[in-house]
Amino acid sequence: MKVRQISIFLENRSGRLASVLKEVGRAGVNIRALSLADTSDFGILRLIVDDVDKCVKALKDNGHTVSLTEVLAVEVPDHPGGLAGILDVLSGAGLNVEYMYAFVCRATEKAVVVFRFEDSNAALAALKKAGISILPAETVYTL
Amino acid sequence: MFNPQAEAMPVAELRKLQGQRLRDLVERAYGHVPFYRARMQEKGVKPEDIRSIDDLARLPFITKADFRDQYPFGMFAVPHREIVRIHASSGTTGKPTVVGYTRNDIENWAECAARSLACGGATADDTVQVAYGYGLFTGGLGMHYGAEKLGAAALPMSAGNTEKQIMLMKDFGVTVLCCTPSYALQVAEVAAQMGVDLMKLPLKSGNFGAEPWTEAMRKHIEELLPLKALDIYGLSEVAGPGVANECLEQNGLHVFEDHFYPEIIDPATGDPLPDGQKGELVFTCLTKEGVPLIRYRTRDITMLMADGPCPCGRTGRRIKRLMGRTDDMLIIRGINVFPSQVEDVLVRIEGVHPQYLIIVDRQGNLDTMEIKVEVTESLFSDEVRKLEALRDKIHHQIKAMLNVSAKITLVEPKTIERTLGKAKRVQDLRKLT
Numbered sequence A: 001m002k003v004r005q006i007s008i009f010l011e012n013r014s015g016r017l018a019s020v021l022k023e024v025g026r027a028g029v030n031i032r033a034l035s036l037a038d039t040s041d042f043g044i045l046r047l048i049v050d051d052v053d054k055c056v057k058a059l060k061d062n063g064h065t066v067s068l069t070e071v072l073a074v075e076v077p078d079h080p081g082g083l084a085g086i087l088d089v090l091s092g093a094g095l096n097v098e099y100m101y102a103f104v105c106r107a108t109e110k111a112v113v114v115f116r117f118e119d120s121n122a123a124l125a126a127l128k129k130a131g132i133s134i135l136p137a138e139t140v141y142t143l
Numbered sequence B: 001m002f003n004p005q006a007e008a009m010p011v012a013e014l015r016k017l018q019g020q021r022l023r024d025l026v027e028r029a030y031g032h033v034p035f036y037r038a039r040m041q042e043k044g045v046k047p048e049d050i051r052s053i054d055d056l057a058r059l060p061f062i063t064k065a066d067f068r069d070q071y072p073f074g075m076f077a078v079p080h081r082e083i084v085r086i087h088a089s090s091g092t093t094g095k096p097t098v099v100g101y102t103r104n105d106i107e108n109w110a111e112c113a114a115r116s117l118a119c120g121g122a123t124a125d126d127t128v129q130v131a132y133g134y135g136l137f138t139g140g141l142g143m144h145y146g147a148e149k150l151g152a153a154a155l156p157m158s159a160g161n162t163e164k165q166i167m168l169m170k171d172f173g174v175t176v177l178c179c180t181p182s183y184a185l186q187v188a189e190v191a192a193q194m195g196v197d198l199m200k201l202p203l204k205s206g207n208f209g210a211e212p213w214t215e216a217m218r219k220h221i222e223e224l225l226p227l228k229a230l231d232i233y234g235l236s237e238v239a240g241p242g243v244a245n246e247c248l249e250q251n252g253l254h255v256f257e258d259h260f261y262p263e264i265i266d267p268a269t270g271d272p273l274p275d276g277q278k279g280e281l282v283f284t285c286l287t288k289e290g291v292p293l294i295r296y297r298t299r300d301i302t303m304l305m306a307d308g309p310c311p312c313g314r315t316g317r318r319i320k321r322l323m324g325r326t327d328d329m330l331i332i333r334g335i336n337v338f339p340s341q342v343e344d345v346l347v348r349i350e351g352v353h354p355q356y357l358i359i360v361d362r363q364g365n366l367d368t369m370e371i372k373v374e375v376t377e378s379l380f381s382d383e384v385r386k387l388e389a390l391r392d393k394i395h396h397q398i399k400a401m402l403n404v405s406a407k408i409t410l411v412e413p414k415t416i417e418r419t420l421g422k423a424k425r426v427q428d429l430r431k432l433t
């Protein structure tokens, strides 16, 4: 259930993002989802890819500081208030979201939200209990 | 203690003795060395102005450059027939600094080297392996004479030929080792290759110096060799090894103050600093005849410790392990900053040695300091607020340590320029012309 996400430290200089993405492409790795959190000085690029190990190796070989994080990918029900319902479940269970980002799945055209929790095991249990569908990691890598 | 009367002399008595000796020293220097006379006249000080040790600060400083300008014998205060030995320090730039010793100078130096050995518990019963270089460098002969003065058996190995050093160390039952700390580690490494278990040897103490080293290195040496690793300080302009040495407390180096008077000054202004404050170490050699030395700036950064008397009973003040050289010092908004302090903060935060670069600039009339820190995996977090917290923590600790506010910038690995594998630590962009 848990998805392995790659995080990369970036300086906030022009061209840094493009250069990292080029390295990933050159390694023959496909990006499934991407998010960039940035401040005035630096940014953190978060990637979900089809081949995590290959991607990490390529980035490290190019001298980047990289870490792996476990995240959960949740399919958002296709009706108004779908995401709000999920957030209600989480706050009801007292779970902290460190960050989240969304993308649209090409095959199903459904919205998928990636969550990073302080305690991903507890989040997994709470979401399952509420009957919310969590995408298996394999599905996310091959979206 | 080798000489309890001198080493544990009550402080008031010691200051009185220092005052008497300073008066004699100034008279000798003024009377016999034209360089000193000219310098004192420039400053408007006469020998009779110096009555006690408290008058020392009225005298001018001398530097290594002054020494070099007097090459070869301009600093000598006695006729050549009274000189019995000449040493010279390696000059990385140009001429070396030359020091001549009278018979009394050699005697006093040997006495202080003997005290240094006795700091580790050495006595006439010991065998002292001297693995400092013998030659113009003072390390080898200094410790050799100290060992003989102590009545111990001196084993004059000089540096190098490590396998033979280890063979004799084992076969002769050596108990005291004198060498650089890095050589002690090399001895341990080679011994392991030879299959010699150093931990079974009767070694008990080591006087290690002549290069900067750390507490971590001390711990490492003491794990590999069955001895107390003690820091020894000396420099050829002052005498040689044996100016100061740690006692078994391993908490600062006792200066043998009846011969060498230490001061700590602000390297920028030359003002004397109180005990407990960090600055440049300055020595006056109270008893030196061949080459009198008054207020010699060593360029070494340390402090005189202010934590009360040492339990060992010695009354000579202690200097801390050397913290750096004035050559590395930056003055930012009038505050002295050493790259080593920045490094200390970074190491304490993460326990690793991150790469960093200090960039000093001037905006308007104000100096600015920026510290770039490469984000390694141990520092990196996937969350923005944790990285911001790291940045703020570095900022606060730098501010607390240096009293200077620095902009901290987290940068990608390998972006700080390295020359010959070593990272450049400082970039000073100020144009102070």
Ligand SMILES: [Zn+2]
Pocket: B247, B248, B249, B254, B310, B311, B312, B313, B314
């Ligand atoms: Zn002591």
